[in-house]
Amino acid sequence: MAEPVLTHQQLRTPVLRRSFRKPYPAAVRGEGVYVWDAEGNRYLDFSGSAAVNFIGHGVREISDAMVEQARKLEFVHTSQFTTPVAEEFAQE
Numbered sequence: 877m878a879e880p881v882l883t884h885q886q887l888r889t890p891v892l893r894r895s896f897r898k899p900y901p902a903a904v905r906g907e908g909v910y911v912w913d914a915e916g917n918r919y920l921d922f923s924g925s926a927a928v929n930f931i932g933h934g935v936r937e938i939s940d941a942m943v944e945q946a947r948k949l950e951f952v953h954t955s956q957f958t959t960p961v962a963e964e965f966a967q968e
Contacts, residue, residue, distance in 0.1 A: 906933025 893900065901913035909932060911921045923930060931938050945961070952959060 908932050908934065 901915070901917065901919075903911050904914050905912050906921065909921055909930075911919045911933065913919070921930065921933070949959065954962070
């Protein structure tokens with residue numbers, strides 16, 4: 877028997893959400909500037925903010941670069957370390 881597809885996040889969930897009064901659609905894929913939910917609805921993704929840069933979904937060059945970097949070093953907190961790539965981009 878196949879597992880049911882989650883189409884909306886239930887109101888009772890262990891996930892800490894921004895609102896506890898509404899269910900959220902379950903995002904299942906993205907392409908470019910769009911996200912699709914489990915019901916096939918397409919949304920324009922406006923999720924960029926001060927801590928998030930929107931680079932597009934499914935961009936092969938980005939995922940390849942992420943894999944290459946993750947093989948070397950995934951994350952270090954800036955309160956404890958710097959990295960060559962951080963220094964390079966800060967210089968720009």
